[in-house]
Amino acid sequence: MSYSVNISVEATIENQIQEIQYDGTEIYQPPLTLSESLAKYAQKIDFSKTSEVDIKKEESSEDSKSDTDSKDAFQSSIWPWDSVRTKLRSSLQEICVLADVLAIAKEKRYLVLDPVQQEPLETKPMVQIYARKKALGGAANVLLAGAEKMKNSQTEAARNRTTLDFHIELLRLRQNWRLKKVSNTIIGDLSYRTTGSKYLQTGTFEVTKAEDEEKPSSPPSSPLPGGPIPSKPNSALRVSIPTELQGVAYIEVLCQKDQEDLCSVNLNLMGTAPPPSNPDMHWQQKLEAAQNVLFCKELFNQLAKEAVQLQAPIPHMVVGNQIMATVLPGIQLIIGLRHSTSGDKKQQTPPPSKSDHDHVLEHSLHQLLREVHHKNTHHPFPHPATGPLGPSKKRMLAGPLAADRHELLEMTKTQTLLEQIVQQAQHFIMRMRTEYVLDTIAKEVKDPLISSHWNTLNSPTHSCVKIHISTHGYDAVCRTPLIIHVGEKSLKCICRDGKVMNMSYEPQELRDLIFCHISQHQIVAVQALAKTMGWQALGNSNHLGTGAVEPLGNSSSCLLSSPTGDRIIAVRCEPQAGPQVSVAHSPRTDFFPSRLVTERKWEHLGGQFRDVRLDKMEGRNFLHKMELLMASLTSNS
Amino acid sequence: MSIPRSLPQSKEALLKSYRTRLKDDVKSMLENFEEIVKLSKGEHDTQLSRMTQCEQDTYEMHVRAANIVRAGESLMKLVSDIKQYLILNDFPSVNEAITQNSKLFRTKQAECDQKLMSLRDDMAADLYDLEEEYYSSINK
Numbered sequence: 001m002s003y004s005v006n007i008s009v010e011a012t013i014e015n016q017i018q019e020i021q022y023d024g025t026e027i028y029q030p031p032l033t034l035s036e037s038l039a040k041y042a043q044k045i046d047f048s049k050t051s052e053v054d055i056k057k058e059e060s061s062e063d064s065k066s067d068t069d070s071k072d073a074f075q076s077s078i079w080p081w082d083s084v085r086t087k088l089r090s091s092l093q094e095i096c097v098l099a100d101v102l103a104i105a106k107e108k109r110y111l112v113l114d115p116v117q118q119e120p121l122e123t124k125p126m127v128q129i130y131a132r133k134k135a136l137g138g139a140a141n142v143l144l145a146g147a148e149k150m151k152n153s154q155t156e157a158a159r160n161r162t163t164l165d166f167h168i169e170l171l172r173l174r175q176n177w178r179l180k181k182v183s184n185t186i187i188g189d190l191s192y193r194t195t196g197s198k199y200l201q202t203g204t205f206e207v208t209k210a211e212d213e214e215k216p217s218s219p220p221s222s223p224l225p226g227g228p229i230p231s232k233p234n235s236a237l238r239v240s241i242p243t244e245l246q247g248v249a250y251i252e253v254l255c256q257k258d259q260e261d262l263c264s265v266n267l268n269l270m271g272t273a274p275p276p277s278n279p280d281m282h283w284q285q286k287l288e289a290a291q292n293v294l295f296c297k298e299l300f301n302q303l304a305k306e307a308v309q310l311q312a313p314i315p316h317m318v319v320g321n322q323i324m325a326t327v328l329p330g331i332q333l334i335i336g337l338r339h340s341t342s343g344d345k346k347q348q349t350p351p352p353s354k355s356d357h358d359h360v361l362e363h364s365l366h367q368l369l370r371e372v373h374h375k376n377t378h379h380p381f382p383h384p385a386t387g388p389l390g391p392s393k394k395r396m397l398a399g400p401l402a403a404d405r406h407e408l409l410e411m412t413k414t415q416t417l418l419e420q421i422v423q424q425a426q427h428f429i430m431r432m433r434t435e436y437v438l439d440t441i442a443k444e445v446k447d448p449l450i451s452s453h454w455n456t457l458n459s460p461t462h463s464c465v466k467i468h469i470s471t472h473g474y475d476a477v478c479r480t481p482l483i484i485h486v487g488e489k490s491l492k493c494i495c496r497d498g499k500v501m502n503m504s505y506e507p508q509e510l511r512d513l514i515f516c517h518i519s520q521h522q523i524v525a526v527q528a529l530a531k532t533m534g535w536q537a538l539g540n541s542n543h544l545g546t547g548a549v550e551p552l553g554n555s556s557s558c559l560l561s562s563p564t565g566d567r568i569i570a571v572r573c574e575p576q577a578g579p580q581v582s583v584a585h586s587p588r589t590d591f592f593p594s595r596l597v598t599e600r601k602w603e604h605l606g607g608q609f610r611d612v613r614l615d616k617m618e619g620r621n622f623l624h625k626m627e628l629l630m631a632s633l634t635s636n637s
Numbered sequence: 638m639s640i641p642r643s644l645p646q647s648k649e650a651l652l653k654s655y656r657t658r659l660k661d662d663v664k665s666m667l668e669n670f671e672e673i674v675k676l677s678k679g680e681h682d683t684q685l686s687r688m689t690q691c692e693q694d695t696y697e698m699h700v701r702a703a704n705i706v707r708a709g710e711s712l713m714k715l716v717s718d719i720k721q722y723l724i725l726n727d728f729p730s731v732n733e734a735i736t737q738n739s740k741l742f743r744t745k746q747a748e749c750d751q752k753l754m755s756l757r758d759d760m761a762a763d764l765y766d767l768e769e770e771y772y773s774s775i776n777k
Binding site for chain 1: 731734
């Protein structure tokens with residue numbers, strides 16, 4: 001600095017040109033006065049800068065101080081706020097100064113604020129233009145970026161057909177389910193209300209747009225050959241179902257004999273094994289499953305209500321998710337609601353059911369509830385313009401037809417679901433028993449063949465079986481038909497001669513009846529056979545009064561005589577013991593006069609009967625043996 | 638009965654709101670664009686210094702450009718909202734879909750019934766024969 005030379009800088013002597021007139025004269029700006037130039041220079045001093053420097057200096061010194069004190073600062077909680085305090089203090093100072101300045105300016109007693117002439121800034125039009133250009137460029141960039149983003153999202157949606165468009169999905173959903181918009185959310189309804197259900201539980205679900213959370217996983221899959229290999233499109237739509245409708249439900253119907261299962265039927269609307277309710281299931285399946293849950297719940301609720309209300313001789317029991325109803329003595333019908341959410345699905349072992357069981361009970365339970373639904377919405381025509389909907393056509397006609405109280409009471413009687421299903425279960429058991437009895441008899445009894453043909457047309461509570469009793473090889477000779485109507489708790493048998501027998505649910509009664517008919521069949525068949533052989537039927541009785549008392553039914557018998565009349569065959573058939581055959585020769589071939597029978601003519605009265613040991617005879621069956629017997633007796637004469 | 642009467646009103650209001658949204662957005666786009674163009678002319682006398690003015694203009698242009706973009710996105714949203722509204726409230730098409738579905742299911746049902754019937758008939762005939770055979774055979 002010692003070599004420094006003082007350089008004095010002075011303002012140019014010439015004043016700035018303010019204006020040049022057309023004639024060329026230049027008008028100069030008047031030079032600044034002393035006070036003006038003082039003011040101008042004073043204005044250039046930045047007071048705040050100096051003070052800031054001071055403050056910075058102070059701060060730095062304080063920082064160093066606070067560094068040293070930092071160890072103490074851990075103990076004292078005042079120090080962390082120290083910087084705030086100093087800032088506040090400096091701002092207070094400035095405010096105070098400002099207030100002072102304002103006060104001074106207002107008072108105008110000590111000081112006057114003088115306007116300082118600003119030095120006009122040099123205008124640089126090019127800079128301005130550049131700035132504006134830059135600004136416009138920035139704005140254009142913003143616009144382009146926005147447009148690009150929109151375009152991208154459009155093309156992405158158009159090209160990426162794997163994720164279906166939300167609106168298309170929504171349209172499909174709308175076509176199959178009821179939806180409505182409530183404020184900002186789309187609410188759907190999967191209950192059976194519109195089809196006539198009166199169940200209180202709501203089946204609402206919410207539809208949301210699926211967020212692109214699987215996006216990070218999809219880019220790695222897209223480079224695979226063939227592009228969208230995971231052709232299962234992850235839907236752009238998500239449905240959220242209330243927790244009580246999630247999972248899989250079905251209604252289990254069991255017929256139990258004391259403790260052992262007679263039959264078990266598992267039913268669910270989904271048909272086969274219910275699919276696991278994983279979160280990425282398609283919404284259609286998800287909703288269907290939820291609807292099924294709702295349906296099963298309603299069905300069970302209805303059944304439970306009826307079970308409690310019904311006055312049955314043996315009261316129905318409702319325990320938890322199970323209804324127990326007595327169908328026939330010793331046989332219970334158990335209806336249970338099984339609802340498994342995805343969590344405990346694995347633990348629940350499927351009940352040991354014969355899965356290939358007939359699903360009549362399953363189907364009918366569903367049918368019954370649907371019928372109720374249908375009745376709730378489909379009222380019989382004509383609909384009255386005024387007055388309640390719902391009374392049956394019969395009841396609407398009750399007025400004009402002047403029905404009496406009894407008739408009206410009859411009309412109000414309706415069968416509940418539980419009653420109907422109990423009836424069907426009863427019928428089911430009755431049918432099974434009948435089948436069993438017929439099959440065992442057919443197996444036990446070889447001689448007359450017992451064949452049964454089940455009618456294919458039947459109703460859930462009524463079926464019919466046709467039984468033929470015939471002898472092998474002699475079908476054309478004689479055949480005893482029987483028809484058994486299987487009802488809910490009783491059997492009705494229509495016999496060959498048109499007699500109607502009513503039986504209870506005990507299978508033994510049917511068994512006895514069949515055995516009686518077998519024995520009668522044998523007698524009738526023998527007579528028919530005799531007719532073809534030229535023998536004469538002397539007499540027959542279906543209910544023979546003689547002989548030992550039968551344990552069941554009556555024995556039947558017939559008496560046949562040979563064409564020449566010299567041989568007589570007596571046949572007696574007992575339901576239990578089977579046929580007995582005796583033969584009498586009426587004149588004997590040799591005659592020895594005795595003291596009682598002195599003449600040969602008395603021999604025409606007929607002689608003693610001698611038993612034929614059928615089991616020693618040749619022949620496939622009874623009728624065959626009889627044929628052989630008759631033939632031999634005929635040829636001998 | 639008040640619900641069906643009030644429903645069209647609310648629907649009307651909704652549609653009106655859609656219309657106003659559309660107009661507002663388009664207007665906002667136009668206005669913002671005009672403003673940008675005006676700004677780029679840069680003929681306005683202010684008390685601010687030039688640099689500040691430049692900065693302000695830049696900022697304003699950015700904001701206005703962003704506004705245009707926002708209006709565009711809003712229009713997209715409007716389109717999506719209108720689509721949704723149409724889907725949810727287009728009852729004729731829904732009815733058509735329902736009729737179509739029910740027709741489809743009815744034909745399917747008839748088909749199934751017919752198939753079941755023929756199957757039943759076949760099975761009944763076969764069952765009769767089988768029963769006949771079974772009951773007249775020795776091996777029961």
